[in-house]
Amino acid sequence: MNKTLSADAMMKVLNDWGVKRVYGLPGGSLDSTMNAIYNWRDKIKYIGVRHEEVGGLAAVAEAKWTGKIAVMLGSAGPGAAHLLNPLHDAALDHIPVLAIVGQVPSDKMNTDYFQEMPENPMFTSSAVYNRTVMTPEQLPEVIDTAIRKAYELKGPAVIVIPKDFGWVEIEDNYVSSAQKYSTPQWQLPANEEDVEKVLDLLEQSSRPIVYFGRGAQGAADELRELAALLKLPMVSSYLAKGILEGDEEFYMLSTGRVATKPGVDVARAADFVLFTGTNFEFPMFSEEATFVDVNLNPSVIGARHQTKLGILADVPTFLRQLLNAAKKRYGEDGANYASARNSQPDSDYQAWYAAAVEDKKQWDAWLAKRAERNTNPVGFESVYKVINKMAAKDALFGVDVGNVNIAVARLLNLGGGRRQVTSPLYATMGFGMPAAIAAALEYPDREVWSLSGDGGLAMVVPDLITQAEHELPIMNLVFTNESLGYIEAEQDDTHQPHSGIKLQNVDFAKVAEGFQVTGFTVHKAEELESVLQQAQQVTRSGKPVLVDIKITNERLLPVEQFPHRRSGEPDVIADFDKFVEHFEAEALEPFGEILDRHGVKSF
Numbered sequence: 175m176n177k178t179l180s181a182d183a184m185m186k187v188l189n190d191w192g193v194k195r196v197y198g199l200p201g202g203s204l205d206s207t208m209n210a211i212y213n214w215r216d217k218i219k220y221i222g223v224r225h226e227e228v229g230g231l232a233a234v235a236e237a238k239w240t241g242k243i244a245v246m247l248g249s250a251g252p253g254a255a256h257l258l259n260p261l262h263d264a265a266l267d268h269i270p271v272l273a274i275v276g277q278v279p280s281d282k283m284n285t286d287y288f289q290e291m292p293e294n295p296m297f298t299s300s301a302v303y304n305r306t307v308m309t310p311e312q313l314p315e316v317i318d319t320a321i322r323k324a325y326e327l328k329g330p331a332v333i334v335i336p337k338d339f340g341w342v343e344i345e346d347n348y349v350s351s352a353q354k355y356s357t358p359q360w361q362l363p364a365n366e367e368d369v370e371k372v373l374d375l376l377e378q379s380s381r382p383i384v385y386f387g388r389g390a391q392g393a394a395d396e397l398r399e400l401a402a403l404l405k406l407p408m409v410s411s412y413l414a415k416g417i418l419e420g421d422e423e424f425y426m427l428s429t430g431r432v433a434t435k436p437g438v439d440v441a442r443a444a445d446f447v448l449f450t451g452t453n454f455e456f457p458m459f460s461e462e463a464t465f466v467d468v469n470l471n472p473s474v475i476g477a478r479h480q481t482k483l484g485i486l487a488d489v490p491t492f493l494r495q496l497l498n499a500a501k502k503r504y505g506e507d508g509a510n511y512a513s514a515r516n517s518q519p520d521s522d523y524q525a526w527y528a529a530a531v532e533d534k535k536q537w538d539a540w541l542a543k544r545a546e547r548n549t550n551p552v553g554f555e556s557v558y559k560v561i562n563k564m565a566a567k568d569a570l571f572g573v574d575v576g577n578v579n580i581a582v583a584r585l586l587n588l589g590g591g592r593r594q595v596t597s598p599l600y601a602t603m604g605f606g607m608p609a610a611i612a613a614a615l616e617y618p619d620r621e622v623w624s625l626s627g628d629g630g631l632a633m634v635v636p637d638l639i640t641q642a643e644h645e646l647p648i649m650n651l652v653f654t655n656e657s658l659g660y661i662e663a664e665q666d667d668t669h670q671p672h673s674g675i676k677l678q679n680v681d682f683a684k685v686a687e688g689f690q691v692t693g694f695t696v697h698k699a700e701e702l703e704s705v706l707q708q709a710q711q712v713t714r715s716g717k718p719v720l721v722d723i724k725i726t727n728e729r730l731l732p733v734e735q736f737p738h739r740r741s742g743e744p745d746v747i748a749d750f751d752k753f754v755e756h757f758e759a760e761a762l763e764p765f766g767e768i769l770d771r772h773g774v775k776s777f
């Protein structure tokens with residue numbers, strides 16, 4: 175029987191599962207692993223980063239982009255601790271990743287040895303499978319098991335390997351399960367009575383909406399058809415934005431703080447919410463609204479509000495069932511829907527839809543006008559107008575955490591195959607640039623952008639050198655407002671003094687040059703396009719570039735505070751006129767007034 179080093183047997187298993195690269199930074203505890211990585215360098219690429227957290231975030235982002243297992247490395251103790259943030263992000267977003275973690279030699283474990291930390295307990299709240307290998311012989315099997323578990327349980331697996339094990343020669347006879355594993359498809363239809371009940375509830379509602387999340391992935395046609403047939407306005411979670419094109423008249427984008435005004439307005443005014451494929455946690459809906467929750471995950475149903483009806487089903491299948499049932503009941507073109515709604519005035523639902531459409535139009539017009547402003551420093555709307563124009567049709571955006579999320583939710587055009595990846599739930603700053611690194615490695619033929627604030631980028635900026643080393647043609651944009659802006663806004667809302675939010679101005683272009691990345695700076699809106707064009711020339715020559723955009727520290731309009739009526743919500747907005755004047759939002763009407771004009775009753 176052939177022999178192999180235990181660490182090489184591990185690499186064989188990774189290769190069987192299609193792992194293309196490993197992100198990390200070595201330590202003594204990883205010597206045998208690094209030796210095996212060297213031996214397998216033709217099949218699995220090593221991506222050395224300057225901070226393990228960046229490698230970990232890149233691995234998580236890779237799995238977010240591809241849906242496939244991605245691998246990060248951390249050495250014993252401090253290296254492992256740097257992986258906690260990425261792993262918890264993967265946990266909250268249900269992302270399959272594998273962390274290979276070093277440990278002191280097995281005969282030194284439990285003696286408070288140099289760099290020793292019992293690592294598994296640190297990952298208890300994050301990992302779906304979290305073990306220390308007990309013998310050199312079992313290393314390939316444990317890695318194989320970890321990957322199966324990560325896929326099945328949709329989350330991070332952590333394998334801790336004592337330093338000495340990887341060097342041990344073992345029988346080369348382990349056959350991985352990679353070829354036999356299938357991902358369950360879980361097409362689960364709702365039962366037909368429940369589908370009929372949804373139509374009954376819709377008929378009884380006055381201001382119905384669909385609110386969808388990522389569970390609606392792949393159901394764009396069904397959503398469009400449903401909106402057209404029953405005149406249903408729709409709102410989605412921030413992350414579900416790319417499911418539709420974004421410019422559909424019925425689609426208000428998102429609600430909450432990372433949101434649009436029509437998204438907030440329509441969600442708040444709805445009296446019926448078909449809550450599909452989402453676990454959206456913020457209370458942005460009326461407490462009196464009737465909810466139907468449709469989800470493939472039973473623990474999510476009824477978790478966020480009082481639910482009238484819970485339906486365990488996959489969203490695309492459920493939407494097709496709903497469409498079929500609606501066409502049966504109301505005719506192929508929905509012509510009988512109005513008369514079926516006999517408990518409600520016939521015109522109501524159409525007027526409601528029309529009011530929502532008008533609200534969105536008003537909002538879009540306001541944003542378009544703001545994008546024309548030639549300000550110094552630059553306004554968000556102008557920047558995103560240029561990005562929308564210049565980015566490739568299928569560009570990939572690594573997005574950080576902060577105001578950039580509000581801007582992306584409102585302003586980035588994600589239609590036509592563009593995608594964004596971010597840290598939506600755990601919201602760990604520094605995510606954008608590692609996500610761009612992963613995208614550029616995985617999709618060398620697509621255009622990749624990294625969008626960060628000055629706080630977020632500063633957390634990970636040394637890994638610009640990783641981009642340079644691997645010649646990753648990434649457009650790194652950093653929005654310098656000299657503030658932790660997202661938190662500054664929170665401090666304003668709590669009426670406290672600004673505390674700890676001020677950031678020193680950084681010349682990021684100069685910083686980039688130090689990391690061998692070409693840097694540009696933009697001060698004025700009118701320079702934007704020409705500078706970004708020069709930057710694009712650099713990426714087209716196969717190299718990364720950084721553009722430091724000195725952006726306004728004006729707060730983006732807090733749409734979640736825009737009142738439903740000019741008066742009546744004194745706790746939120748004491749003086750409506752002052753509020754809209756401050757945000758130059760005089761052209762936007764409270765939604766209550768738009769509804770009044772359309773004859774729709776609301777609060």
Ligand SMILES: Cc1ncc(C[n+]2csc(CCOP(=O)(O)OP(=O)(O)O)c2C)c(N)n1
Nearest residue numbers: 576577601603627628629630657658659660
């Ligand atoms: C690791 C981490 N630390 C702190 C926070 C809290 N936080 C959320 S957004 C934000 C400010 C981000 O600042 P910046 O990157 O400059 O973006 P801006 O909002 O100014 O555009 C902070 C501190 C976080 N989400 N993650």
Ligand SMILES: [Mg+2]
Nearest residue numbers: 627628657659
């Ligand atoms: Mg900032």
